[in-house]
Amino acid sequence: MAYVTRPGASAPTPDLPGVDHDWVRVDDITVHVASSGAQGTPVVLLHGFPEHWGEWRQVIGPLSPQHRVICPDLRGAGWTDAARSGYRRRRLTRDVLRLLDALGLERVHLVAHDWSALVAFGLAMEHPERVETLVAMSMPHPYARVTPAMLASAPNTAYQLPLAIPGLGARLLSRGRQPLARYLFGHFSTPGTWTEKDLAIFLAPLTDRDRAATAGPLYRGFIQRELLRVFSGAYRSTPLHPPTLVLVGEHDPVVRADVLARQTGPAGHLEVREVAGAAHFIVDEQPGQVLAQITDFLAAHSGPSTGGISA
Template identity: 25%
Template sequence: MGHAAETLGSVRTRDMRFAYTRVGQGTPILLLHGWPQTSFAWRKIMPLLCNEHDVIAPDLPGFGYSSKPDSGFDKKTVSARLREFVQSLGLSRIAIAGHDLGGHVAFAYAAQWPDEVSHLVFIESSLPAFGQEAGMDVARGGSWHFGFNMAGDISEELVRGREFLFVDHFMRREKVGLFDANAVGSSEIEHYAQALARPGALRSSFSYYRTIPIDREDNRAWGQTPLQMPVLAVGADWGYGDASSRTIRQVASNVEDVLIERCGHYPPEERPHELAAAIKQFLGRSRTAGG
């Protein structure tokens, strides 16, 4: 990553091995990737933030080189495991940015331990109980993959051996894909496909969806106490649009909005400079204001 020293590491927590990338110095920010990706999704963002921040990007439980546990993919459990990871690095209070499913985990973390989260960046994401149900309803234009991913063993059997086709479809599809189909190359798609082909990876990735009914109840309970820390809602005009903002405003009191233009559902890879600038401005502005 150029001028800053990058650490590729792994740590053991109570029941997990976390693989992660870390670079930079300054106030810490934890970057949580979405589905069906890994921490590799942040490769263009990390060098843009590292001059001012200690940037940490783990593979979420079940993804990449992190452990593939048998259970515990509800976001309450995933966020608790991530908190142990953060503490293992000697950190206590962090900013968190979550994209897609990473936004679900980031919200769960911030809702349970609000004093330990200085800022939340909610990128092209939604939440069960607060708007995601519309995105799951194929009769009203929602995506079929929610039901497919939740279907059980058949999901894994249909995708096994076709991981590249599967990832390539989601990243290049017309609706909620990339704005520019060439923004992510075939070698990068192959990186994600190989990660999904590892033993346990498909099961783990689909389990993030199979726990949505649990997440819905947890979110309803957490949503009774709106988040107070500064929140930046990031949407893309060819992705979720303003849906990320509409979602997070239902559960947070101090929200700013950014809409990235000429961008699909994957801003960290398609518009990294715009996203990094928005994150830096947000962290700097709210910190100056005493946030």
């Protein structure tokens, strides 16, 4: 895989044939955006932790003939600025909204994995006019409730404790063999998912201590708080207007598709589907299945008005 270097960056970003790289100023940060496909309805792909835009490396190409595909690195991740603050619900949602504005995108198909799915749900509920469809992966939807099965899976979330401790999480993510990052990739995926070359794509940016240090504020300030809001019922009366598909891996150690499918709320169209043979990192584990689910759902729910604010 080739690499693209931005002046001042600690490591070059991976490059793929047909993918362009731009840096866009959004409020207090400069956002790295990988994109492909000049025409077609826009699809914005938001990555999870501890990945970056490269999570979508196996689906960008197949999507680009029919869509303008946009893969930003979110605040603190990849080659976007590692700001010391801003890892709260309102700011993270605003980051995506302001990026859409900067790119001239009035209405998009939104695809999100892991913690960015929580951002995507918030954007879809607060600004439904900007979201044509939503595909969320490996994360409970806003109407989820705590179940005995979920409580039984709690030991699988123990990694959040060292990750959230100031200083400790950054050291475990960035130093030596980067044990915490390697644990996350190994424990939450099916065997054989990763080669050392694959892992290097995601481990390299984390060797930057400042970047690794953003994981703590992200978990403390957003992920843990937002999941608490979900499970306490904060959104159970909030409509989710865009057609929404939730994808969950068959072997996900925390989230279960059959449980989420029974927990519904005031959504106009909410489907939950299981991805066979996958755990948490479903895009990396089963890219063909995920691609098929995305393309089928977008085709079934696309409207005539998607596109940019201006030509």
